[in-house]
Amino acid sequence: MQRRSFLKTAAVVGTTMAITPSVVLSDTKTNPFGITKKPRKFTVINTFDLETNDQVAKLWVPLPLDSSYQKVLKISYNGDFDEAFISNNNPYNTKLLFAKWNKNSKSRKLVVKFDIIMQERSVNFSKAKNSTMYPDDVKEFLKGTKHTPITKKLTSFAKEITKNARTPLEKAQAIFDWTVDNMYRDESVIGCGVGDASRIIDKKLFGGKCTDVSSVFVALLRNVGIPAREVFGIRLGKSMISKSCGKADANGFAKITGGQHCRAEFYLVGLGWVPADPADVTKVRKQEKLTNDDKKIKDLRKYFFGNWEMNWAAFNYARDFVLNPKPAQYPLNMLGYPYGEMDDDVLNYYAPKEFKYSYTSQEIK
């Protein structure tokens, strides 16, 4: 906890870490899209200018996680809040910035800035083992949640999809193929979608956006005993694959408000967490008016099973959890967007203009 008087004058408080990716620059692997292993660095600025009124305002802002493929170089924040702190004392080790303004604050401004460096993710499936002896911290992602439950019906459904698969890798591939074949992008869905896998499968409503598609993929994997998780984050810059997967101007600057995107990972012994993105296959297919027979979609569905193009920053894996500090409304479905409350009223995170937040990103060449 920190005092307002200090924070008003202290422009930068944050974390600084050295970047030592495990696989640095050595690999210049190519693919149909020309994506290389060269790390990419971005500066992201997230601003808030909340309404002033006689209510207490609280914000929970998702921050990027540190991993083998993504390092946060520095996080800073400043504003006129009464209280603010960064913490990962949350379920799923979710890192966030909490900020609070007392009622009748004259202004409610906050600027969060972070520098991040990331490297394309790619796995070599020849190293996958058939074991299902998972580490304890991975077993967490075998459990069902409210929106990605383990049920007899879903298990039976997932087993039917994987009936011809023998190994965990073959099962994961079968579920990925089923998800890409059967789900489609529905542009009318607000934001990234709710990600209610049980409802989508039960009602055979296979249209949705990235959280919907990723949640179905994750739920089906968990129902056949493969650890899996959604990864919530935001697109930062230009994609080599498609404008649908990220864009920026000639100088690498991008307005990324609304660029939240949910991907997925599953766990294979011998490989660890394997990146996947069935949702972006459906997005490119829809927005570029392609079919599954098109070469680009064939290449893309192959690429997004085991690879991530790293023009996107990962925030967290959290689903159906209670934030800390505890808000008035809970549990929270996911924290891909900033979450805010005025007393016990929830600010609509799908309406950034109304909420009054924005994101920009600058790629550092």
Next chain:
Amino acid sequence: MKKLFVLFFITISLFAKEVSIKVEQMHCPLCTTMIKQAIKKVDGVTKVKVKLPTKTATVNYDETKVNIADILKAIKSTSYEGKVIK
């Protein structure tokens, strides 16, 4: 003047009602915003509190202007079903 004010207050109180409605399908914090906004639009509703942890909407209203069916209809307009519990 004071008597008139008291009479007015009593009259208002007589018609001021409160109802608690369970909304089982409420599943995320944004649902509370959608439901609250829909109920607030109903003429005669004076106060709304929607809580996700208990999945309830507590609505204060003037029964000379609105009835419970109107409030349930407003909830239904957001694709949720409400059931009066108190």
